[in-house]
Amino acid sequence: GQNIDQPTEMTATEGAIVQINCTYQTSGFNGLFWYQQHAGEAPTFLSYNVLDGLEEKGRFSSFLSRSKGYSYLLLKELQMKDSASYLCAVRYTNAGKSTFGDGTTLTVKP
C-alpha cells in the first residue's frame, strides 16, 4: 500500500506557528491534500498541491516536494479554534481516489 506518515499528536501555543509534516510513497503520485477535521464533524478541505513549492492561503500554507515524498502544513498565528485533527491525503491515480493518513491531532493551548 501507499504508507502516509504524519505525527499522531502535536501541541502548540496560541499565537505561535506550527508545522505538521507528512511523508508518502512517491510512486504514482498525483496530488496531495490537507484537510481539517474537528471532533465529530466531517473533514473540510484546506489545500491542494500537485507541483513543488509553497501554496499560501491566509494563515495556512502547504508545501510539497515530490522528489522527497514530503509535504508540510504550516499554521500561523494559531487560534484556539485551530485545535483539530489535520489529515494528509494523497491521490495516486487519475481516478481521483485518495489515501488518507491517520491524522495529526493538534491542541492549541492559551
Add this chain to the structure above:
Amino acid sequence: GAVVSQHPSRVICKSGTSVKIECRSLDFQATTMFWYRQFPKQSLMLMATSNEGSKATYEQGVEKDKFLINHASLTLSTLTVTSAHPEDSSFYICSATRTGQGGYTFGSGTRLTVV
C-alpha cells in the same frame, strides 16, 4: 459553491434492519462520489467509489452485498447498509469533486448506531 449535502446526520436502527444514507451535490454535477467510514479516533477509510450510471468500485475487504451503493444521477449517490449489525456502527461520510476544483467536498457525515 461545491456544497455536498448528506442525510440523515444521525440514525439509530435495530440490528438486522437496513439504513439508507443519501449524498447530494447541490450546486454541481458529480460524476464520481466516494464513501468513507471512520471509526472513533481513526482516519477515514475509503469504502467505495461511486460512478454515475455504473457499478460502484469497492475497496478490498468491503462487502458489496452488505453496503449497496447506487449512483442514479449526477447529483445523488446512496449508500444502503443492509442487515446492520452493531459492528457497523460508525461515522459514514461521502465526498465529491467537481472538475477543476482540485479538492474534495465532504458531506456532513452520518453517525450510524446499530442497537
